[in-house]
Amino acid sequence: MRDVAIVAFAQTGHRRRTDELSEVDMLMPVLHQVLGETGLKARDIGFTCSGSSDYLAGRAFSFTMALDGVGAHPPISESHVEMDGAWALYEAWVKLQTGEADTALVYAYGKSSPGEVRDVLTRQLDPYYVAPLWPDSVALAALQAQALIDTGAADEAALAEVAARSRTDAAANPYAQLTGDVPAGDYLVRPLRTGDCPPVGDGAAAVVLAVGDTARALCARPAWIRGIDHRIEAHGLGVRDLTDSPSTRLAAERAGAFERPVDTAELHAPFTSQEVVLRTALGLGDEVSVNPSGGALAANPVMAAGLVRLGEAAARIHRGESDRALAHATSGPCLQQNLVAVLEGESAHA
Amino acid sequence: MPKEPVAVVGIGQTKHVSARHDVSIAGLVREAAVAALADAGLTWADIDAVVIGKAPDFFEGVMMPELYLADALGAVGKPMLRVHTAGSVGGSTALIAANLVAARVHRTVLTLAFEKQSESNAMWGLSLPIPFQQPLLAGAGGFFAPHVRAYMRRSGAPDTVGSLVAYKDRRNALKNPYAHIHDPGITLEKVQAAPMLWDPIRYSETCPSSDGACAMILTDRGGAARSPHPPAWVHGGAMRSEPTLFAGKDFVSPQAGKDCAADVYRQAGITDPRREIDAAEIYVPFSWYEPMWLENLGFADEGEGWKLTESGATELDGDLPVNPSGGVLSTNPIGASGMIRFAEAALQVRGRAGEHQVPGAAKALGHAYGGGAQFFSMWLVGSQPPAG
Numbered sequence: 001m002r003d004v005a006i007v008a009f010a011q012t013g014h015r016r017r018t019d020e021l022s023e024v025d026m027l028m029p030v031l032h033q034v035l036g037e038t039g040l041k042a043r044d045i046g047f048t049c050s051g052s053s054d055y056l057a058g059r060a061f062s063f064t065m066a067l068d069g070v071g072a073h074p075p076i077s078e079s080h081v082e083m084d085g086a087w088a089l090y091e092a093w094v095k096l097q098t099g100e101a102d103t104a105l106v107y108a109y110g111k112s113s114p115g116e117v118r119d120v121l122t123r124q125l126d127p128y129y130v131a132p133l134w135p136d137s138v139a140l141a142a143l144q145a146q147a148l149i150d151t152g153a154a155d156e157a158a159l160a161e162v163a164a165r166s167r168t169d170a171a172a173n174p175y176a177q178l179t180g181d182v183p184a185g186d187y188l189v190r191p192l193r194t195g196d197c198p199p200v201g202d203g204a205a206a207v208v209l210a211v212g213d214t215a216r217a218l219c220a221r222p223a224w225i226r227g228i229d230h231r232i233e234a235h236g237l238g239v240r241d242l243t244d245s246p247s248t249r250l251a252a253e254r255a256g257a258f259e260r261p262v263d264t265a266e267l268h269a270p271f272t273s274q275e276v277v278l279r280t281a282l283g284l285g286d287e288v289s290v291n292p293s294g295g296a297l298a299a300n301p302v303m304a305a306g307l308v309r310l311g312e313a314a315a316r317i318h319r320g321e322s323d324r325a326l327a328h329a330t331s332g333p334c335l336q337q338n339l340v341a342v343l344e345g346e347s348a349h350a
Numbered sequence: 351m352p353k354e355p356v357a358v359v360g361i362g363q364t365k366h367v368s369a370r371h372d373v374s375i376a377g378l379v380r381e382a383a384v385a386a387l388a389d390a391g392l393t394w395a396d397i398d399a400v401v402i403g404k405a406p407d408f409f410e411g412v413m414m415p416e417l418y419l420a421d422a423l424g425a426v427g428k429p430m431l432r433v434h435t436a437g438s439v440g441g442s443t444a445l446i447a448a449n450l451v452a453a454r455v456h457r458t459v460l461t462l463a464f465e466k467q468s469e470s471n472a473m474w475g476l477s478l479p480i481p482f483q484q485p486l487l488a489g490a491g492g493f494f495a496p497h498v499r500a501y502m503r504r505s506g507a508p509d510t511v512g513s514l515v516a517y518k519d520r521r522n523a524l525k526n527p528y529a530h531i532h533d534p535g536i537t538l539e540k541v542q543a544a545p546m547l548w549d550p551i552r553y554s555e556t557c558p559s560s561d562g563a564c565a566m567i568l569t570d571r572g573g574a575a576r577s578p579h580p581p582a583w584v585h586g587g588a589m590r591s592e593p594t595l596f597a598g599k600d601f602v603s604p605q606a607g608k609d610c611a612a613d614v615y616r617q618a619g620i621t622d623p624r625r626e627i628d629a630a631e632i633y634v635p636f637s638w639y640e641p642m643w644l645e646n647l648g649f650a651d652e653g654e655g656w657k658l659t660e661s662g663a664t665e666l667d668g669d670l671p672v673n674p675s676g677g678v679l680s681t682n683p684i685g686a687s688g689m690i691r692f693a694e695a696a697l698q699v700r701g702r703a704g705e706h707q708v709p710g711a712a713k714a715l716g717h718a719y720g721g722g723a724q725f726f727s728m729w730l731v732g733s734q735p736p737a738g
Contacts, residue, residue: 053407054406054413054434059408060407060475061476064722064725067591072591073596075610076590076592078725079433079435079442080433081431081434082407082414083432087432090431091449094449095449097453099352100353120413124412124417131412231427232416232428235418331414
């Protein structure tokens, strides 16, 4: 395997609404920032890959306009996943592994504000038997939360503590949408209160990947991707144990996450109860700093939030605040699909 | 360490039709996947990862359908990627799956692309208006017709060329049991007499809307050695993108298409595509795109593509058969159309194309494009493993 690192990361300030910005407007500053940090131009990049969803944009082929923002002339080697940008990063990592490229630009964006994201996400359920019932994303997460509480692994107070810790940590994150003291709030869907749920918001993120010495030349302390893997589970909630996340555990195992302890974990857990499930699946103890950015409870730009986790973990390594970090992204209802990457600084175990 | 050679050992397609009312989306994709597994002599347990592609989610009205399709495609517990690069997506999806094998991340990968257009309305899906952007009010044909007209003016092509392509492709489709449009009574006169839709594009020169899926099993050298049937080997593959609209964009022969072909030929060691390639499956949704892409892909000099078509060289028995399967003009489940091009190229070099087999085809090109002629993906496959 070639050594591949995240060498630059940028994100927007995540906001409740961005009515005055198109997706391209929202994305452009982030693209300029990551390229600026590395000194690379679009034409220098070996491979470009993005993640987004037409259903958020409300129109087909929405990503084609975003490409215009990249400046794809002369023509570029480029691809797109209709998934969270974390999977675009995975595709770019594979491309770098083939040896056909030495650098990659990865970006993702999502605007939830034009629609009702709870309703929109129901359209990703089984179209014949489930979607016609319109069970929304909070209701499904509430089923998962109740199942977790029923096992005795958590109670409502424990969930509220997750929310409080996340939003307190987010106070130090200038990009977070929701920070500071957040009351548990009223029930949104029992047992989840507003405090257990993510804010609805718009945002974008971008990273640059590079191999070997190219990475060292572009970044003082590259965040090396020591392993990355992703796994999917059955779609039907009735055939899954919602209190466990075997796909996260398997992806982590394949990514080498259990070979040595990590000091940081950025988990894509939009709901407090999902952080509990993920911590257990990953065997994370209290000594691990979980979601020091505030996580998806502080900012949840759909389709970019997973890539933001990889970026936040990498940025801590860049800054010397972490030596070995785990980053996680999720997709689908109740943690159906999960990606895990292990990132390390150069001298993590020299 | 050089890349692992990639082999196509299994290919499956559904019969493509206007509306598959007898199956769900899951049933449709599973049919193609099961056929590909049977061709490869493999079972679900042999598959390490699934890479799936389709065109916009609005075409079926399901957001990120790969989530719901994970069960039907045996992906539970495995990695699953979902690709979307507009009309080129079927080709891109195959290339991303091939990269997983080439990079030695996985050994055997199922890749699949589909569209079940009867679940919704493609014209509606393409026409959702958003502020401040140019709407494609007349659908894809309305977007591409002016560029066809520009090609005719630039090349001096007579206005009869488009109908020749449609007549050829629809006759080829009669030899392909999976093709959507089977019109045994077709004549050149009938093609020419069809109503004009978007001048100069006649109804008979446009692609249908199809339900269908196409699947391939890609594997490494070891997997190829165990294959019950001859594999097709990937000799080169590339993607190129350029913006939809910009000053200087050449809609007749986009730079991204030229660059993509050049990259594929470089990888495959092709210096004279016209002589060295035995069959080409080219994404031709409107008949005039055959002569246009023949130039863009380097099979003919600029302005000369129509002469190649007119000479009969691109007929099934010509010296450069183009779209022996019947092409997109005969079968267009949009998200799958690119992968069908790639798969048909592979069928040719495996010698498994049945009645539409080009005798002795040893090298074949699969080509796809999408968006406003801005996304390109191509591969070149051969009957022998790549050198080195």
